[in-house]
Amino acid sequence: MKFLIYTVILLTILAVNPLAVSATLPPAYEGRGLYVSYCQLCHGISGKGDGPLAKAMKITPANLTTTVRSRSDAILIKIITGKGRQTITGRDRHNLLSDAMPEWKDIFNESQLMSLIAYLRFLGNTKHDLMGDPKAGLQIYQKYCQVCHGVEGDGDGIMTKLMGIMPMDHTNKNETSRLNNNDLVKSILDGKGRFMPAWRGILSQSDVEALVSYIRLLSH
Numbered sequence: 082m083k084f085l086i087y088t089v090i091l092l093t094i095l096a097v098n099p100l101a102v103s104a105t106l107p108p109a110y111e112g113r114g115l116y117v118s119y120c121q122l123c124h125g126i127s128g129k130g131d132g133p134l135a136k137a138m139k140i141t142p143a144n145l146t147t148t149v150r151s152r153s154d155a156i157l158i159k160i161i162t163g164k165g166r167q168t169i170t171g172r173d174r175h176n177l178l179s180d181a182m183p184e185w186k187d188i189f190n191e192s193q194l195m196s197l198i199a200y201l202r203f204l205g206n207t208k209h210d211l212m213g214d215p216k217a218g219l220q221i222y223q224k225y226c227q228v229c230h231g232v233e234g235d236g237d238g239i240m241t242k243l244m245g246i247m248p249m250d251h252t253n254k255n256e257t258s259r260l261n262n263n264d265l266v267k268s269i270l271d272g273k274g275r276f277m278p279a280w281r282g283i284l285s286q287s288d289v290e291a292l293v294s295y296i297r298l299l300s301h
């Protein structure tokens with residue numbers, strides 16, 4: 082009997098566990114969460130190496146928006162985890178970095194590492210900065226947008242077949258990056274074509290800015 086009760090409790094916990102949902106979240110979105118907790122103190126929120134701790138450091142934290150472009154995933158994993166990194170006289174053998182960059186051994190699992198790298202790639206590639214809080218953006222997106230734009234943001238929502246419409250695929254970088262942040266804000270507030278609704282009056286300016294940031298991360 083006790084066993085049965087415990088099983089039911091366990092199943093209930095599993096059923097409401099938000100981790101189950103996070104499996105479909107965009108990697109760069111997940112990566113940003115980790116980056117904010119572990120990296121921005123030195124590298125800065127924009128990745129330019131200007132975090133609050135940077136001034137106090139002898140060796141300046143790298144400007145990740147330029148350096149990571151030329152690094153493979155394998156090298157980035159080495160740099161972040163420190164695994165396989167060999168420092169000789171204070172610098173590693175590829176002369177990439179000193180021990181001023183902490184070693185995050187066993188802190189991140191493989192999928193977290195790939196998410197972090199996805200966010201570093203976003204920082205290195207994007208032409209458009211994040212303008213609002215993507216966490217708030219995710220919640221508003223799930224509430225108002227995914228019926229048409231899809232759970233994954235690829236334009237494949239439950240309403241699309243019903244209405245015979247083709248919402249923008251927000252996971253396609255080529256489609257979203259040709260629009261600047263203000264274009265996106267305007268389309269969301271005022272609508273687009275016959276079937277993209279106008280959200281002015283329903284969503285605030287900061288809601289829309291949060292949405293734009295979430296949409297940017299969806300394509301990385």
Ligand code: HEC
Pocket residue numbers: 116119120121122123124134138140141142143145148149152157160161177178179180181182183185197
């Ligand atoms: C305590 C400050 C500090 C923290 C926290 C920190 N870093 Fe660094 N990081 C540095 C410094 C300093 C360097 C430059 C080292 C050098 O040039 O010798 C660096 C270099 C790097 C580089 C190499 C850049 C390149 O390509 O040449 C990467 C990648 C990097 N950090 C990623 C991260 C990530 C990801 C996190 C979070 C998980 C993080 N760092 C957290 C200080 C920090």
Ligand code: HEC
Pocket residue numbers: 221222225226227228229230240246247248249260264265268269273274275276277278280292
């Ligand atoms: C009723 C279905 C529907 C809903 C709900 C919906 N959209 Fe759309 N959306 C569309 C369609 C259809 C298009 C393509 C419009 C066109 O290009 O004619 C579109 C296009 C867009 C575009 C591209 C605009 C441009 O300038 O090309 C953005 C950005 C967008 N939607 C964001 C959102 C956001 C954010 C939400 C939630 C607040 C949302 N949409 C909710 C149907 C929808």
